[in-house]
Amino acid sequence: MRFIFLVLLALSIALGLGGWSAHWALDQSAEIGTVTIGPWVANPSAGAPDADPYSKARLAKIGNLTLGLGEGVQFTADRDAAGRPLRRECQYRLAGQTPAARVWTIAPYSQEGRLIQPGSGRVAWLTSNNLMRAEDNSFAIAVGPRARAGNWLATAGTGPLVLSLSLYDTPVSAASGVANVELPELTLESCPDA
Structure with a gap:
């Protein structure tokens, strides 16, 4: 009986430590292969067949699909230009130009990778095809969360926010230098608790 108890204890310790170390390794390796441009972060080779094993494991863990090398690049931001964490209840301004792409989208997500549904009658994401632009x-x-005239990306609730900017059918790729693109600036306008 003592032998069985020791075997079960050893197995539970091994499985517990193994699971914890795998989780820790995924969290610590989040920057492998990533490119940072201001608050925007991308892993252009995450959808490639020869992507590093940590990227593949992170994608499997959250359950989201990524763009393949020939499809485009996805940038995410969880902080504004000043480095403050993004919050759903705050108002932000996203302005500038985007790199060449046939189509691009911007959408709000939770930290767990789930699309934030802003409520009935509101659009959960914007695309480049239906965006109002200036002459230049x-x-x-x-x-x-507050309705605004012009281009408005609605959020709902409280808590952390992650913005995802996806560029589809774009010449921007891992080979052509993702780090050299110019992305829109993300600035805080107001926040209830600031």
């Missing part, structure tokens, strides 16, 4: 092709998007 620049744009400005209000991001937050």
